[in-house]
Amino acid sequence: MEQPISVTRSNFNDWMVPVFAPANFIPVRGEGSRIWDQENKEYIDFAGGIAVNALGHAHPVAVNALTEQATKLWHVGNGYTNEPVLRLAKQLTENTFADKVFFCNSGAEANEAALKLARKVGLDSGVAGKSGIVAFNNAFHGRTLFTVSAGGQPKYSQDFAPLPNGISHVAYNDLEAAKAVINEQTCAVIVEPVQGEGGVIPADIEFLKGLRELCDQFGALLIFDEVQTGVGRTGALYAYMNYGVIPDVLTTAKALGGGFPVGAMLTTDKFAPHFSVGTHGTTYGGNPLASAVAGAVFEFINTPEVLEGVKHRHQYFLDALNTLNAEYQVFDEIRGQGLLIGCVLKAEYAGKAKDITTWAGEEGLLALIAGPNVVRFTPSLIIPEQDIDEGIARLKRALAKLAK
Structure with missing residues (x-):
C-alpha cells in the first residue's frame, strides 16, 4: 500500500483558495476533548469544530454508526429515499414542534431553504x-449569496453586490425597531435565539415573544436559526424550548451530525406543502451515511443525562472562568447559554x-x-471536568501573555 502524500501547513498556501487562515499546525487525530497535531502535541478542544463536535472526537456512537452504514449504502440520490433518513426525520419530528423535514448538508443550505420557503409562502x-425579510444586525446565517x-x-x-433585495436589518433585542419594519409585505423574520458569530448574545425572552406576535399579526414566518444553538448546545434540545416560543421554521446543522456534514430545515404541515416536487432540492442531502450518524448522535444527546449535564458544565465553566477573571481582570462579561459561552473583553483589551x-x-x-472582542467556547457537550480544568489552566497561561 502506498504511503499517503506528505503535507505540511505551508501546502495550504500552495494549493488552497485563501478564504481561510488556519492555525500554523495540522490536527491529525482526536479522542474525546483532546486532539494531537503532526508533531504529536496535545490540545484541549474548547472549540469543538465551531460547535460541531458535540460528542468530541471519534466517539464510539458516531464511529459505529458511520462504519456500520458504510458497509451497506452510501448514496442513492433524491430519486429514492432511504431507511436512515426516514428514521432521522421521525426522531426530529417526534421531539420538536415540526411535522416535516428537508435535509441538506450544512447550516447555510438549511437557511437558504428556509428563506426560499418563506418567499414561496409569501408569493402563494x-x-x-x-x-x-427582516433580519438583525450582526447576525450570521451562512455564506450563500442569499444567506450572507x-x-x-x-x-x-x-464585495458581492448586487445582493438579493427585500432584506431589512434592525438591532438585535430591539423589539421597537422590529415593530417599525415588520408589516403586511413581510414574509419572514429570521433570528438566532443566541447570536453566535455576532458575539454570543442571548435573545431576551420578551424580544422573541414579541417577534412571534408580530409574525402572527402580519402573516409572516418566524424562522429560528438554530444551526449553532441546536441539538443540546444550550442545555435544551433546541434553544426555542428554553424560551417557550415556537417558530414556524427551524434550521439545524453543526452538532446534528457530531462532525459529519448534515443540515435540516424543520417546519409544520401548514407551510411544508408550499414546497412541491422540483421547487427545491439537493443531491447529497439526507444521504444514508449522514443520516445514520446524525440519528445516532441525536439519540445519544436527547437524554436527560446529557442535557442536564450541559447545564451542569455551563455552571462549572462559569465558576472556573470567573475565578480566572478575578485574577486577571480581562473580561467585562461572561455570557451565553449551556456550552455556548462568550467572554467579552474589557475596553482596554479591545481587539485582542x-x-x-x-x-x-x-x-x-x-x-x-x-468578533474582535469576544473569546468563544463551544466544547463537546460531554467534555469531562478534568479537561475543563486543564483547558482553563492553559487559558490562564495565555492570559498571562496578555498582561505582559
Missing part, C-alpha cells in the same frame, strides 16, 4: 409584494480576542472568537 399568499445577505455583517456581503486564541493555541488549547 396573494398579498402583493409579500417578499420582505440576510446576515447582518456587511463585511461578509459587501484573536491574540488570546493564538496564545491559547501555543499553550495547547483550542478556542474561538466571536
Whole structure:
C-alpha cells in the first residue's frame, strides 16, 4: 500500500483558495476533548469544530454508526429515499414542534431553504409584494449569496453586490425597531435565539415573544436559526424550548451530525406543502451515511443525562472562568447559554480576542472568537471536568501573555 502524500501547513498556501487562515499546525487525530497535531502535541478542544463536535472526537456512537452504514449504502440520490433518513426525520419530528423535514448538508443550505420557503409562502399568499425579510444586525446565517445577505455583517456581503433585495436589518433585542419594519409585505423574520458569530448574545425572552406576535399579526414566518444553538448546545434540545416560543421554521446543522456534514430545515404541515416536487432540492442531502450518524448522535444527546449535564458544565465553566477573571481582570462579561459561552473583553483589551486564541493555541488549547472582542467556547457537550480544568489552566497561561 502506498504511503499517503506528505503535507505540511505551508501546502495550504500552495494549493488552497485563501478564504481561510488556519492555525500554523495540522490536527491529525482526536479522542474525546483532546486532539494531537503532526508533531504529536496535545490540545484541549474548547472549540469543538465551531460547535460541531458535540460528542468530541471519534466517539464510539458516531464511529459505529458511520462504519456500520458504510458497509451497506452510501448514496442513492433524491430519486429514492432511504431507511436512515426516514428514521432521522421521525426522531426530529417526534421531539420538536415540526411535522416535516428537508435535509441538506450544512447550516447555510438549511437557511437558504428556509428563506426560499418563506418567499414561496409569501408569493402563494396573494398579498402583493409579500417578499420582505427582516433580519438583525450582526447576525450570521451562512455564506450563500442569499444567506450572507440576510446576515447582518456587511463585511461578509459587501464585495458581492448586487445582493438579493427585500432584506431589512434592525438591532438585535430591539423589539421597537422590529415593530417599525415588520408589516403586511413581510414574509419572514429570521433570528438566532443566541447570536453566535455576532458575539454570543442571548435573545431576551420578551424580544422573541414579541417577534412571534408580530409574525402572527402580519402573516409572516418566524424562522429560528438554530444551526449553532441546536441539538443540546444550550442545555435544551433546541434553544426555542428554553424560551417557550415556537417558530414556524427551524434550521439545524453543526452538532446534528457530531462532525459529519448534515443540515435540516424543520417546519409544520401548514407551510411544508408550499414546497412541491422540483421547487427545491439537493443531491447529497439526507444521504444514508449522514443520516445514520446524525440519528445516532441525536439519540445519544436527547437524554436527560446529557442535557442536564450541559447545564451542569455551563455552571462549572462559569465558576472556573470567573475565578480566572478575578485574577486577571480581562473580561467585562461572561455570557451565553449551556456550552455556548462568550467572554467579552474589557475596553482596554479591545481587539485582542484573536491574540488570546493564538496564545491559547501555543499553550495547547483550542478556542474561538466571536468578533474582535469576544473569546468563544463551544466544547463537546460531554467534555469531562478534568479537561475543563486543564483547558482553563492553559487559558490562564495565555492570559498571562496578555498582561505582559
